[in-house]
Every structure is written in C-alpha cells, then in structure tokens.
Amino acid sequence: MPxxxxxxxxxxxxxxxxxxxxxxxxxxxFYFDVAKDRLYVGGRVSYTRKSCQTVLAAHLLYLVRAIAxxxxxxxxxxxxxxPFEHTLEDGSVAKFAFDLKWPDKxxxxxxxxxxxxxFLSVILELRSEVNKILENARTGKLIGAxxxxxxxxxxxxxxxxxxxxxxxxxxxxxxxxxxxxxTSQVEILPSLSEETTSGVSYAGKFSDPRTGEIWIGVTRAxxxxxxxxxxxxxxxxxxxxxxxxxxxxxxxxxxxxQASPAAAAVA
Numbered sequence: 001m002p003x004x005x006x007x008x009x010x011x012x013x014x015x016x017x018x019x020x021x022x023x024x025x026x027x028x029x030f031y032f033d034v035a036k037d038r039l040y041v042g043g044r045v046s047y048t049r050k051s052c053q054t055v056l057a058a059h060l061l062y063l064v065r066a067i068a069x070x071x072x073x074x075x076x077x078x079x080x081x082x083p084f085e086h087t088l089e090d091g092s093v094a095k096f097a098f099d100l101k102w103p104d105k106x107x108x109x110x111x112x113x114x115x116x117x118x119f120l121s122v123i124l125e126l127r128s129e130v131n132k133i134l135e136n137a138r139t140g141k142l143i144g145a146x147x148x149x150x151x152x153x154x155x156x157x158x159x160x161x162x163x164x165x166x167x168x169x170x171x172x173x174x175x176x177x178x179x180x181x182x183t184s185q186v187e188i189l190p191s192l193s194e195e196t197t198s199g200v201s202y203a204g205k206f207s208d209p210r211t212g213e214i215w216i217g218v219t220r221a222x223x224x225x226x227x228x229x230x231x232x233x234x235x236x237x238x239x240x241x242x243x244x245x246x247x248x249x250x251x252x253x254x255x256x257x258q259a260s261p262a263a264a265a266v267a
Contacts, residue, residue: 015066015070016070019067030127031055034179035052037179038052038174039053041228041249042173048172052174060078060082061086061103064078064100065097066103068098068100072097072098075097076097076098079097118210122208122210122211125208126211126216127180129205129206130151130181131146132204133217134149134218136202137218140202142201142218142219145230146181146182146183147182147184148184148220148225148232149183149184149218150184150186150220150222151181151186151187151217152186152188152196152200152215152217153189153214153216153217154190154214154215155188155212155213155215156212157212160211160212160214161188165188167180168186168188173248184231185232189217200217200218201218202217202218203215203216226245226246226249227244228245228253233247
C-alpha cells in the first residue's frame with residue numbers, strides 16, 4: 001500500500017510540474033504576451049481576435065479537466081467563474097467541473113508537421129536572443145518599449161532564410177515575426193554590408209545547428225507611432241478623420257455617429 005501511495009504521489013507531482021511549466025513558460029511568458037495585441041487592438045469581429053479567443057477557451061477547458069483530479073477545489077472554483085457555458089455531448093450544460101470527461105487527444109491539433117514544430121521552437125529561442133538585444137537598446141536609451149524597435153535578421157542557410165521571410169511577410173496578423181517579437185517591424189536582410197548595417201547600433205548573433213548562424217540587429221522603428229496600438233507604421237497620418245491612427249486601427253475603431261444637421265437644429 002505505501003508503494004502505491006508513493007507511485008500516485010509521484011504521478012501527481014509530475015503532472016503538476018508539467019502543467020505548471022506549460023502555464024508559466026508556454027502560456028504566460030509567450031502566448032499571453034503576444035496575444036495581447038490581437039485581443040486589445042483587434043476589432044470585435046476580427047478573425048485573429050476570435051481565433052485567439054477560441055484558443056484560450058480550448059486551453060482553459062483542457063487545463064480545468066487536467067487539474068481536476070489533483071486540485072479539485074481550484075478546478076471547481078474556475079468552473080463556477082467561467083464567462084461562458086460549456087455544452088456536453090448529450091446537449092446538457094456542464095454545471096460542475098466533474099461533469100466533464102478526461103480530455104481526449106485531438107488528432108487534428110497533433111497533425112502539425114514536425115518540421116514546423118521544430119522551427120517554432122527555434123523561433124522561441126531566437127526571440128529570447130532578440131529580447132536580450134532589445135534590452136541592451138533600452139538600456140542605451142535607443143528605445144523605450146519594444147514596439148519602438150525595428151529588428152533586422154540575416155541568415156546564410158537558404159532554408160532558414162525562406163522560413164524567416166515567410167514569417168516576416170505573414171498576412172494573418174498573428175504569425176508575423178514582428179508580432180512574435182512584439183516589435184513594430186522585422187526585415188530580413190539579403191546580405192550584411194556596411195550599407196545595410198551602418199545604422200544598426202545594437203547587434204548580436206544566434207546560432208543553432210538547425211538554422212545555422214542568424215545575425216540580429218536593432219534600430220529605431222520606421223514611421224510614426226499609432227496612438228491606439230503604439231505600433232510604428234508609415235501610414236500614420238494618412239487619415240484625415242483620425243490622423244494619429246494606423247490603417248489597422250482606423251479600420252477597426254468604433255466611430256461615433258455624427259448628428260445630422262436637422263437633429264442639430266432641433267437641439
């Protein structure tokens with residue numbers, strides 16, 4: 001019996017460590033950090049904002065079920081404060097955390113190509129190195145927040161260059177490198193020369209066997225700062241009705257309806 005109790009304790013401790021690491025490193029330190037822009041800045045009907053909310057809801061439902069056997073009171077407290085109702089397979093609403101079943105493995109979520117997963121892990125490591133250089137630039141008074149910066153990258157490995165360019169030019173506003181780095185811009189340099197690096201005050205290098213060496217440079221971002229999202233773009237000032245907004249914010253902001261001349265006359 002003592003052996004069984006020890007085995008159960010080891011399993012519970014291992015599960016707790018796995019969940020804690022995922023919540024701190026995967027969610028808090030990375031996903032929540034990069035998701036703030038989509039959640040706070042994106043329009044209410046924005047695809048990227050809604051997709052982010054979907055991901056957060058899925059994580060919440062999975063985590064509650066995962067912690068329920070070892071932290072039942074916490075799981076139930078979370079469940080009673082959910083901002084939405086969860087419907088079970090039989091059509092009924094789950095009133096308690098233990099109305100749920102243990103989460104099944106989602107084969108669709110696990111079907112992501114291994115190469116893509118491996119490259120994402122490289123991007124996360126590269127992001128850590130970029131953050132170090134951004135901190136040096138902040139200490140040197142070149143920038144204040146990371147959104148004040150533009151990041152330059154250069155790699156010799158053709159496959160790495162192709163993948164970096166794909167991320168840098170992503171149009172879904174979620175996977176773009178500057179969103180992952182929380183900077184205003186990212187540019188992939190075709191080569192390193194005095195002309196391309198003359199204005200770079202802070203630089204460093206990242207090396208990994210999977211990508212080869214990647215040169216990193218940081219300068220002030222191009223353009224003007226949008227007063228709503230704080231991202232620097234060259235289109236700030238292009239809109240007469242909202243000259244301090246970028247095109248993204250101008251497209252999602254809720255404009256107040258203007259009173260008609262007749263209504264103004266009656267008033």
